Amino acid sequence: MSEQNDYEQLTTASDRGKKAAGEKVVEYIEDGMTLGLGSGSTVYWALKKLSEKVNQGLNIRGIPSSKRTERWAEELGIPLTHYHDVQELDLAIDGADEIDANLHLIKGGGGSLVREKIVNASARQVIIIADTTKRVTQLGKTPLPIEVLPFGWEVTAKRISNLGGKIQLRKKNSQPFISDNGNYILDCQFEGIPEPAVLHKQLIQLVGVVETGLFIDLTDRVILGMDNQIQYLEKP
Numbered sequence: 001m002s003e004q005n006d007y008e009q010l011t012t013a014s015d016r017g018k019k020a021a022g023e024k025v026v027e028y029i030e031d032g033m034t035l036g037l038g039s040g041s042t043v044y045w046a047l048k049k050l051s052e053k054v055n056q057g058l059n060i061r062g063i064p065s066s067k068r069t070e071r072w073a074e075e076l077g078i079p080l081t082h083y084h085d086v087q088e089l090d091l092a093i094d095g096a097d098e099i100d101a102n103l104h105l106i107k108g109g110g111g112s113l114v115r116e117k118i119v120n121a122s123a124r125q126v127i128i129i130a131d132t133t134k135r136v137t138q139l140g141k142t143p144l145p146i147e148v149l150p151f152g153w154e155v156t157a158k159r160i161s162n163l164g165g166k167i168q169l170r171k172k173n174s175q176p177f178i179s180d181n182g183n184y185i186l187d188c189q190f191e192g193i194p195e196p197a198v199l200h201k202q203l204i205q206l207v208g209v210v211e212t213g214l215f216i217d218l219t220d221r222v223i224l225g226m227d228n229q230i231q232y233l234e235k236p
């Protein structure tokens, strides 16, 4: 896979930090656990390490939060399961695009925010892994991904822009990017998000909005890496 080859280059200190954080989180996985498997390049390293443990006899089952993670897990021999067999997960592991001091997040850089939110919200414990550049004093430095129904997306975008966001329809190869759920993603640049819970409530009420990339009160612990150094953030 070309994306995996890219990750393996480890050119920057951030890349190496993602690997360090991704490998570290595997220490929290216990035999018999049912896991939420998040998405993104940091999770890639967690999956690689996890597959080594599975090969050594660790017994776990995972629910992937994206088609890409599902494919990687299958290639790495990580056993997967479905929500009709499991209602609650022991632990979810996931990446993030921004993390504030309250462990509220912006997610969805990879376009998997809806499934990621379902997975993280159904886990008893959620650990986020990232490089230290993802730590921010206030959310909103990067655009907020919002998944919307393709039908009438232009009106939905207009309603979102009335809340102060500058909207860009996410594209891939000059065509609208399609999420795993068949929807569009609007990347919305706000001038900072001082009250993420309030903004999430306003956005989720808009007709046409499926889910926002604001993950409020869903995270228990964060593992941040830079080069081979690790830092931890706990819920205040």
Ligand SMILES: O=C(CO)[C@H](O)[C@H](O)COP(=O)(O)O
Residues within 6 Å of the ligand: 018, 038, 039, 040, 041, 042, 043, 094, 095, 096, 097, 106, 107, 108, 109, 110, 111, 112, 113, 116, 130
């Ligand atoms: O939310 C996500 C995908 O929807 C990812 O977890 C997020 O974009 C972080 O990705 P990476 O680990 O590649 O920096």
